[in-house]
Amino acid sequence: MFPYKTSFFLDRKSGSALYLQLSHQFIHYIKKGHLPSTTKLIGTRSLAELLNVHRKTIVACYEELELQGWVETIPKKGTYVKATLPISSFQSNPSSANKTKAIDTVGFQFYRDSHRNYETSEASPGMISIDDGISDTRLAPTVDVARIYRKLAGKRSTQEEMSYGSTYGNLRLREVLVAYLNETRGLSITIDNLLITRGSQMGIWLSSQLLLKEGDCIVVGETNYPSADLTFLQSGATLLRVPVDEDGLCTERLQTILEKQVIKAVYVTSHHHHPSTVTLSAERRLRLLNMASHYKFAVIEDDYDYDFNYNHAPILPLASHDKGQSVIYIGSVCKAVAPVFRVGYLIASKSFVDEAARIRRFVDRQGDALLELTFSEFIRTGDMDRHIRKVMRHYERRRDLFCSLLQDALSPYLEFDIPKGGMAVWVRLKKEYSWERVAKLAVEEGVLLGNWERYDMAKTQHNGIRMGFARHNEEELKVLVSRLEKAFLRY
Ligand SMILES: Cc1ncc(COP(=O)(O)O)c(C=O)c1O
Structure with a gap:
């Protein structure tokens, strides 16, 4: 049975008629295949009761759906999702139309690993979802990027690029990035030190593949970027966690580990x-680099949101001070421009880059x-710099x-520090509250908190989650906080 009660969200203040809000959400679920063709919809009286609206609203909604060709009402039988939907592709696409009936069993064995589970929950229409800090794609320079892409695609001189090319990435981009990163990040690299990836995550994965095998140890912060944790675990590594305070990763604790083990x-x-948004202090940066060259371990420096600093100029990465060839520097344009543009880089000594390119070839030619x-x-x-300057102004205001x-609105329940940069706030819930209950109440008010549990992979009950602010405009942020306030008032 389709979960009608929890799947629909009605905003009585939005100015849009309730029956229309409902019908849009129905269409969304039909398109996604959650309500497949020929499904019998719940009766109008029952749905009205579940959603606490007048029955006439549901009748008007079903009429609207029928008018648009999504459902048909058979007298004395009920209302059914149509066998032939208005846009034929919704039906012919088995992954959406038959989603609920997808075959899940296999006639062979394959290897599974729970560390690969990284499920994300999807917000229903009308809900605001809290992300961990991503860019506002409405501000993305999609038109400019598309214009350049189209122009290049039509050029005779670009025909070469249409065939198989270098696993290291396009030579022109590597040259441009070398100049750009040497200038902006204080690096001194050549193209031999740089591999183009499909984003930072690929850089993390490649590093993990080359550095870690079953039983090897890697040190990460407590708490840490969950996807990186899972990537390392999936390589068979053991995670050793060191605390993170207001000066970043605690190098004193790292020293204690290094004295005992490799x-x-x-x-x-x-x-x-x-997630906590703090910057690693200058003193700890130098200590970390010294330790790395002394104890001969690699430093994977993930500089995922280098460009966004509101209180000071960007801080040069560890990679710019690396004299011992210890740092693997990872970045991408996915935060600065938009996640859809899968262009990133991995920078390290040539021998490491060469091996990373070889291994990348197995999964992505x-x-x-x-x-x-x-x-x-x-x-x-x-x-790109002009775009970054433009969005920075928006993000700072946000x-x-x-x-x-x-x-x-929420200081009685939460604590946080104003982040000096990035796209998210690290929000800690006061001891007497639990995210589990807040998340349930928030959904009823139209806010999806996302997978808040994943921030506590080490199960220390620290009670924090990251709340991204960059993706929402001022109006949306106001609605978001007022909905959260309502949820807390009902706690
Ligand atoms: C810390 C961190 N590293 C890496 C990534 C992955 O970025 P990309 O989209 O460039 O793969 C993210 C994405 O949210 C991130 O937060």
Whole structure:
């Protein structure tokens, strides 16, 4: 039975008629295959009761759906999702139309690993979902990027790029990135030190494959970017956690570990620690580099949101001070521009980059050369920097508004520090509250908290989650906080 009660969200203040809000949400579920063809819809009286609306609203909604061709009403029998839907592709696409009936059993054995589970929950229409800090795609320079892409695709001189190319990535982009990163990040690399990836996550995975085998140890922060934790665990490694305080990863604790055992690597998000957003202090940066060259471990530096700093200029990465060839520096354009543009880089000594390129070839012969070429233009012409400057102004305003709304409406329940950079606030719930209950109440008010449990992989009950502010405009942030406030008032 389709979960009608929890699947629909009605915003009585939105100015849009309730029956229309409902019918849009029905269409969404039909399109997604959650209500497949020929499904009998719940009766109007029962649905009205479940959703606490007048029966006439449901009747008007079903009439609207029938008018648009999504459902048909058979007298004395009921209302059914139509066998032939208005857009034929919804039916012919088995993955959406038959989603609820997908075959799940296999006639063979395969290897599974629970560390690969990284489920994300999907918000129903009308709900606001809290992410862990991603860019607002409405501000993305999609038109500019598409213009460059189209122009390049039509050029005779670009025909070469349409064939198989280098596993290391498009040469032009590698040259442009070398110049750009040497200038902006204080690096001194050549193209031999750089592999183009499909985003930072691929860089983390490649590093993990080359550094870690069953039984090897890697040090990560407590708490840490959950996807990195899972990537390392999935390589068979043991995670050794060290605390993270207001100066970032605690190098004093790292020293204690190093005196007792061998580690292969340390993973850091030194610029803005994920999730707590703090910056690794200058003193600890130097200590970490000294330890790395002394104890011969790798430092995986994930600089996922380098560009976004509101109180000071970006801090140069560890990689820029690395004299001992210890750092593997990872970044991408996915936060600065938009997650859809899968262009990133892994920077390290040539021998490591060469091996990373070889291993990458097994899962991805090469990247999207045309997109990479497009980004070489986008960066070379200064368009990317102009875009970053533009969105920074928006994100700074959003950070300030979000923090002041949180402070005014939710300070009895939560604690947080204003982040100096990045796209998210690290919010801790006061001891007497639990996210589990808050999450349930929030859904009823139209807010999806997401997988808040994943921030506590080490099960220390720290009670924090990251709340992204960048993706929502000012109006949306106000609605979000007022819905959260309502949820807390009902706690
Ligand atoms: C700390 C951190 N590293 C890496 C990534 C992955 O980024 P990309 O989209 O470039 O693969 C994210 C994405 O949210 C992140 O937060």
